[in-house]
C-alpha cells in the first residue's frame with residue numbers, strides 16, 4: 001500500500017474526467033477537489049476526445065444513465081483505452097435492475113476497464129453470483145466477499161474493489177482488505193460515487209492500479225473514520241460537511257496512523 005501517494009496526488013493535482021450522475025455530481029466534484037485532484041464533468045460526446053486527452057484518469061459512473069449518455073460512455077471508454085488513460089467504472093445498482101446489468105455488461109465488453117468499484121450487490125451481479133441487492137445498496141447475500149470479488153475480477157479482467165464495512169480489493173489473485181470506515185458513510189448518498197472518483201484520482205498518479213485502488217480505499221475510509229470519531233451522535237449532515245474538510249486537511253501522518261489493512265499475496 002502506497003499511502004505516500006496522497007502527497008503525490010496533492011503535488012500533481014491530476015485532472016479526473018468523470019461521467020457522473022445527477023444525484024451526486026456535486027459531491028464527487030467537491031470530494032476529489034478537496035482531496036487535491038482537479039475534477040471535470042461533461043455530458044457532451046462532441047468534446048469527449050479533448051476531455052480524455054487532457055485527463056489523467058477517467059471515471060464512468062452508471063448511476064442514472066440515459067440512452068444518449070450510454071453512447072457517450074461507450075465513446076469515452078474507447079477513447080480512454082486508445083489514449084491509455086486509467087479507466088474506473090462504478091456500476092450503480094446493476095444488482096437490482098436487470099436493464100442496468102445488461103448495459104453494464106455490454107459496456108464492459110466494448111472497452112477494457114482497469115478498476116471496477118461497487119458494493120457487494122453490484123460486484124456480485126457482475127460476477128454472476130447469487131445475491132439480493134437492494135436498489136443502490138449492497139443488500140443481502142451469504143457468499144464469501146473475497147470469493148465474490150475475485151470471481152468478478154477474473155470474469156471482467158479488472159481490478160475489483162468490493163466496498164463495504166471492509167473493503168476488499170483484488171486483481172483476482174492477490175487480495176487487500178481495508179478495515180477502516182464508519183457506518184455514517186451509508187447515511188450519505190454519494191459516498192460510493194465519491195470513492196470511485198477518489199480511486200480515479202489515485203490511478204492518475206500511481207501507475208500500479210492495484211496499489212492505487214488500495215490507497216484510495218484506505219484514504220477515503222480513514223477520512224470518514226476520523227470524522228466519525230469527532231461526532232457525538234449520528235449526524236449525517238455534519239458528517240458530510242466534515243468529510244470534505246478531512247479529505248482536504250488529512251495529512252500523510254494522520255493517514256498512516258489511521259489506516260488499517262492487510263495484503264495477502
Ligand SMILES: Nc1ncnc2c1ncn2[C@@H]1O[C@H](COP(=O)(O)OP(=O)(O)O)[C@@H](O)[C@H]1O
Pocket residue numbers: 118119120136137138163164165166167180181182183184185186190191192193195217220221
Ligand atoms: N458499515 C460500514 N462501516 C464502515 N464503512 C463503511 C460501511 N459501509 C460503507 N462503508 C464505506 O463507505 C464507502 C462507500 O462504500 P459503499 O457504501 O460500499 O458504496 P455505495 O455507496 O456505492 O454502496 C467506502 O469507503 C466503504 O468502506
Ligand SMILES: Cc1ncsc1CCOP(=O)(O)O
Pocket residue numbers: 021023024063064092136188189190191192193194
Ligand atoms: C440515489 C441514486 N440514484 C441513482 S444514482 C444514485 C446515487 C448513488 O450513490 P452512491 O452509490 O454513492 O450511494
Ligand SMILES: [Mg+2]
Pocket residue numbers: 092093118119136192193
Ligand atoms: Mg454506489
